[in-house]
Amino acid sequence: MVATVTPLRAPDAPLEGEKVLALYKHMVLARTLDERLAQLQKDGKLGSHLSAAFEEAAILGAVAALREQDWVFHYGREAAGALYRGMPLAAYLSHVFGKVGDGGKGRQMPGTFASRAARFASASAPIGTQITHAVGFAWAAKLKKDDVVALACFGEGATSSGDFHTGLNFAGVFKAPVVFLCRNNGWAISVPAERQTAASSFWLKGIAYGIPGVAVDGNDLFAVHKAVASAIQRATHGEGATLIEATTSRKDDPLHRVRQHLEARRLWTEKDESEHAGRVRAEIDVALALAQSEPAPPRESMFDDVYRSAPWHLHEEREELEKCRK
């Protein structure tokens, strides 16, 4: 179901066949990984875990609609999208455990990774800050006449942030080719959506910025894919940004829906399901064991990358640390 305030073009390539199959496999991987990491966190073996369970369709449907050259500005719950775009599971888990194999050198909490290979920008914890980055990035691409779209991901809580307002405002004024994907799961930690806005929905906030708003069933892989693909088409045709509200729910498993779709088309069987589940478990087991056994980053690496080259005071502080061998 896609409700729009302005007519959207149908996307060029509808979601079907092998791509659905690949996405379903990634949805299963994402859910399994989510459950494993949540358990490890409960067991005290992982500092923190940002769950995205039941948001797999909203994340993967959106990321699958991107073209290779498009970028994702995430906020820490979109690892499924990066894995789909080719970030190795080993690299992601090295990040999760803050080990030496982490591209971010163990400096950020689990989830807030960066991956140039997957065209994922660097995430942080302050809410909404990535929204203006996505706008500036897409705007720069437009100024350079490059055909690149940025996907800004955030939850419904982020619509209360200043950066949501400024991001959508700048995107509207400069017609930046950006897709705003608001995943509304009804809760920002403990606070319900009705404490984020008195408006009847989040998608309609686009109207105030001169940006079309779209409401979509976030548990429906196909609906999310279609909405994002349409928004990308608008962006590449110089029509600017789109705000999509993808409402997700735990009452209706998005994985189950795609499985039914595949089984009805004889693309998936009970046997495929159990074999894939086993493969995913084994793959995760191996990667988890490897990541957990990796060494931590060397302590002197703490002083790298503050600046491109360390000024005098960081050299002194590194020497101070080196003198204090544990």
Place this chain on the structure above:
Amino acid sequence: MPEMNMVGAINDGLRHEMRRDPRVIVMGEDVGKVGGVFRVTQGLFDEFGEDRVIDTPLSEGGIIGTAIGMALYGMVPVPEIQFADFIYPAFDQIVSELAKMRYRSGGEYASKIVIRAPVGGGIRGGHYHSQSPEALFIHTAGLKVVCPSNPYDAKGLLLASIRDPDPVLFFEPKRVYRAAKGEVPEGDYTVELGKAAIARPGKHVTVIAWGAMLYEALAAAEEAAKQGVECEVLDLRTLWPVDIDAIVASVKKTGRVVVVHEAPKTCGFGAELVALVNEKAFVHLEAPPVRVAGFDTPFPYSLEMEYLPLAHRILPAVLDTARF
């Protein structure tokens, strides 16, 4: 060499760098058609057009947030914050995002921007057109902070800042925007970041200053000289990373140090400078290091000339230090 004021020198620097490097863009409130409220960007809109000299919505957080995104795409934005007093809506973007981009991505990404902002008082600007927030950014790992005092340094430091790989806060002392004049070379030159200048050599007391207060320090030094006290006045030029070698060399010579800044004294950059002098030159000290700074009050409107650490407040501190 043509004579220019600070406004002209910074304008010349921006134009030069925009001609040289197509990645450089200017953005901010009123920077386009009108050329900025201080006219620092005058003429750039006509030469480079609306895609490179961008009048933005009135939102500092939006200016810096989108500039970070542009930099991630490979541009080199030089956003202007109309007054440093209005930088706080962008504080989260500067401190949480800009300063940490290289570090948190393990060097995979960097967000290279130069934020220009007029600082300082003495222009009848009241609370919100007079402040000097440099210490907040010096305290944030990952940022460089520059504050020129004269036209030659302003252009040279601006070109060095734009070409530096790290984000730079480029604070322009608005009180001397037009009052400070000097010869400025045409074309290309840089003033290296992280290098202080000896504005006046001396042997009795080291006076550390920057921006508009440099001229107050020099005026105080002139008066002190009449009483037989020769000040060595250091113009820091780059506040962070600070030129520690120049400071230590001077203090080793004089054994006495007075730090001058407009920002409130408590936890101001002067506190860090005094701590560094104590750590690195303690045995050379003949007197306690002293700060002459803005008071720990909000910046007052009518009484700004009493608030600022002008020459009449610096001179007694210099003489007391010399005679300690």
